[in-house]
Amino acid sequence: MSTTFIRGFASGTFASMACVYVYNTRVFKTPSSDNRRLDEELKPRILPADHPMLEDVNKLETQRRILKYGIPDRGQEYYIYDNHVLAYDQAKKIPIWVAEHLNAQNVKGSANRKHSKFKPDPSVNGRFNAENDDYFKSGWSRGHMSPAGNHKFNQEAMNASFFLSNVVPQNFENNSGFWNRFEIYCRNLTKKFTDVRVITGPVFLPDLEEDGPAIVKYPVIGKGQVAVPTHLYKVVLAELDGKPIALGAFVVPNKPIGFDKKLTDFIVPLETLEEKTGVEFLPKLNLSNVKPLCQVDSCHLKTKDEFELHIITRQLNRAENLDQLYKAYSKLEKKNLKPDQYMIELFTKKEMELKEKQLLGEREKKEL
Amino acid sequence: MSTTFIRGFASGTFASMACVYVYNTRVFKTPSSDNRRLDEELKPRILPADHPMLEDVNKLETQRRILKYGIPDRGQEYYIYDNHVLAYDQAKKIPIWVAEHLNAQNVKGSANRKHSKFKPDPSVNGRFNAENDDYFKSGWSRGHMSPAGNHKFNQEAMNASFFLSNVVPQNFENNSGFWNRFEIYCRNLTKKFTDVRVITGPVFLPDLEEDGPAIVKYPVIGKGQVAVPTHLYKVVLAELDGKPIALGAFVVPNKPIGFDKKLTDFIVPLETLEEKTGVEFLPKLNLSNVKPLCQVDSCHLKTKDEFELHIITRQLNRAENLDQLYKAYSKLEKKNLKPDQYMIELFTKKEMELKEKQLLGEREKKEL
Known part of the structure; x- marks a missing residue:
């Protein structure tokens, strides 16, 4: 090998590693539970971007010193399935958010829920998983966050929606009634819009008692103490040919809701929902030309x-x-x-x- | 530039990029809020290590499709300060865990809390921050998780412990009484052990009412609805010359605790605490030769x-x-x-x- 080649090889390596260094110091890394064993050496981790490099090095030292036995682990940041992505709460044993992309194609097909079974998610560390037994005779139904009906195009995708990582304890009547109508509404949006993005999840809101302090109160079910959310949310974004058109955020109490209620009764500002859940849902979305969903569409649920x-x-x-x-x-x-x-x-x-x-x-x- | 150099450069770039690809497919990345603007392109993100490469590529596609507008953002995975590291709950506006390393040197010095002020953490996205006003007249004190007294060697480190990211609403009497004695006990361990690692945080446990369902119930305070934990925990690991010797996990109710109670009354198995918080605290610690703290030491609090x-x-x-x-x-x-x-x-x-x-x-x- 010529020395010129070697010099070139070295420069190429250096140049790309330099890029990688800059890239890596700008992101966090979480080893998944599966990776931990492979990851015996504490890897560099980071730090607000506005800090100068030198300080970052000090912070790395600090981190190595304090977290000698690893970073306290809350599991993977998120889990990717064939047709949905979710973040999981290992303490509450329910998802934090579940994201989906609907279009006219993937809501149709021959996949059938009779071939699917509810079960603990094999990707989640077992001791942090909900079990069917936790739900059994609890008085609460296993409520899909990404509904089975959104995965009709692919039986495997539908099966994955039955992992308990995608499920929360939901009021039976709400699940089979208002919430079902809401899910049908979201699917039907694909007749009007090319792409519909939906993020669904649980939220825990306080009772505002008169003059008293605000109290958050919720049951936990089964041996696993799976948390029963007080409310459920959906963020719905409708797109036409790649352009975001309309957005709606909705918070629905986890209890029976009759036909007298409209979907528009449950609209909340996206910001408010974000503050209650601690999640910024669509961090890269430019909202400037996006209209309220229920102004662009009727938000009419089936009577x-x-x-x-x-x-x-x-x-x-x-x-x-x-x-x-x-x-x-x-x-x-x-x-x-x-x-x-x-x-x-x-x-x-x-x-x-x-x-x-x-x-x-x-x-x-x-x-x- | 010779073509040989260019070939070399290209090979070097390719070889290092290939390494980086393998490395990156084994970790998660979270852009911090500060980075989001710099991070306009959706970056490759990943996936359990036990999946073959090809499937990972499919998952990347799925993710790009579903999360077109970015990954729902819960803030940085953790924050590093001069002398403590913490994870923060943007919904509850309190920390999830706060990790420290104590030794004989850093618990002594002239840093003084009179120079420190409680304030919102500048690293946390403002809308997810607690405010002093949330605590004002709430009936709850601002309870340090990493105590001020653990940062005596450095005024800046102590100042950072007054960020509200390190604080939970704590019962006044608990804070100044039992909890204070517990903190002193941890500091005093540095007289006997070379290194003491402590992880502290809030936990929300259900009331187990007789025959009734288990209910989690907690107040939220102020306009920001900062969550008041039902209990507080500490995981304490004592080391001698780099070798882990003894570990204790303790869960203390967030209410007044008198001198009749002993620290040993609040011992819990580490596993139980991990299941209640959803956090694996010391993922790299080999527990096989580690003894219960209160067997190796007295766990005696000041009378x-x-x-x-x-x-x-x-x-x-x-x-x-x-x-x-x-x-x-x-x-x-x-x-x-x-x-x-x-x-x-x-x-x-x-x-x-x-x-x-x-x-x-x-x-x-x-x-x-």
């Missing part, structure tokens, strides 16, 4: 009739035999609802399919 | 008399004129306490100093 039609449609879709199909369809009459054209066609198609399936089954039985 | 002597000694030390000196000394008689040799010498020395100071003052007055 009682619309929602019941939706539920019956889903039951028709999921029916596995003619009994189930007719039972679901008969609810229309009981509830005095009129099927729309889509539903009539769906019913007819499903009826044919299931009759065929039945015939096939009877034939197979005879042949045995 | 009422010893503690009052200590307080009077401090008042003698801080006296700025003869009036203050005599007033402090007269407390001995009132409380029926006998001064020890150290105190008698201290009193005599201070009396001479202050008499000289008084004479000098009188002379200056005459000359004017």
Whole structure:
């Protein structure tokens, strides 16, 4: 090898390492729990960018001295799955925030929740995980933060949404009622906007008692003492062709909410939500041209009739035999609802399919 | 420039960048709030170490897609000061853990708390900071987690311990009584051990009501709604000549605690404390040869008399004129306490100093 090559190699190495040094002194590093064993040497870590280099070196010394046995570890900063990203609270055993990106493609498909099971997240250090047992008979449902229905395009993505890292103890009626309608609303935004970004999570707000002190109060459930949030939030950003158009932040109490309430009743300023959660949600978003979501869109949730039609449609879709199909369809009459054209066609198609399936089954039985 | 040099440069750059890639895929990066503006491009971030490279690349894509507007930001992972390191909870506006290293040198010196002032931490994003006003007339004291007295060797280090990032709303009597004695105990360990590492912080534990559900309940104070912890913890590790010898974990309720209680009444298993806080405190510590602190040492806190002597000694030390000196000394008689040799010498020395100071003052007055 020529000395010129070696000089060049050295310069290249030096130049890129210098870049890397500058880059690295500007970011924090957290070793994940999995990495800790690989990470026996205390790695350089950092420090506000406004401090001069020299002081950073002193700080490194200070850190090495004080944190000789490692940096107190709260687990990974965030976890990435096939179709959602979340931060996890190891003390409360629920997520802090769960981020998603919805578009017309990924909310459709054949992935089905009947193939998914709730279970502890294998990425989370076991002792900090919630368990199904914690929820069992607790009086609280396992409420998805990133809903199963947002992962229809991919069964694996849907399965990952059933990890308990994506779940909080949620009031049953809220979960299957208002919150479900809210989730449907977010999915339907993909019909109007090219991209919808949603961040969902729990929040713990104080009761403001008259004249008394403000008190935060929440139950913890199961042996694992999983925290039951007082409220749930969603930050919803709608984009058209890569451009952010409209944003809404909503805080919903974790209790039954009837059809008399509107989504607009739960609007909060993004800043307020950020202060209550301690999270800045979209740090790189320039808000200057972004309008309030409920001004650009109606923020209309399905009415009682619309929602019941939706539920019956889903039951028709999921029916596995003619009994189930007719039972679901008969609810229309009981509830005095009129099927729309889509539903009539769906019913007819499903009826044919299931009759065929039945015939096939009877034939197979005879042949045995 | 020769083509050989250029080839060399390119190879050097490539080789080092490849190393950096491998290194970076094994760590997380969090841009600090201060850095965000410099960090306009979404940087590669990562992923459990047990995943193959290829999947990591997919995850990077997923992350870029979902977190187009940045990673939801909870502030820096931790903050480094001259003599303590802490993690901060932007929602609760109090620290999560505060780590210190004590030795015989740094707990002595002339730094004085009268030069220090409580104030919001300039490193914390303002809207997530506690304010003195939040504490004012709240009924709660500003309780240092890393105590001022652990920074005697350096006034700047002591000043930094008065940032409200190092403070929680603490019961007054607990703060000035039991907790103060606990802090003195930790400092005194440096007489017996070469190094003492202490991690201190707040914890929020549920009330276990009979048959009822477990409920976490705590007040929040001020406009900023600073959270008042139900309990405070300390993890204390004593070392001799670089070797960890003994460890104790303690959880103390945030309320008045009398002289009838012993420190040993508040011992908890380290694992339990870790599960309640969600923090693994000393991830690199090998516990196999580490004994329980209160077996190696007495864990004896000062008795009422010893503690009052200590307080009077401090008042003698801080006296700025003869009036203050005599007033402090007269407390001995009132409380029926006998001064020890150290105190008698201290009193005599201070009396001479202050008499000289008084004479000098009188002379200056005459000359004017």
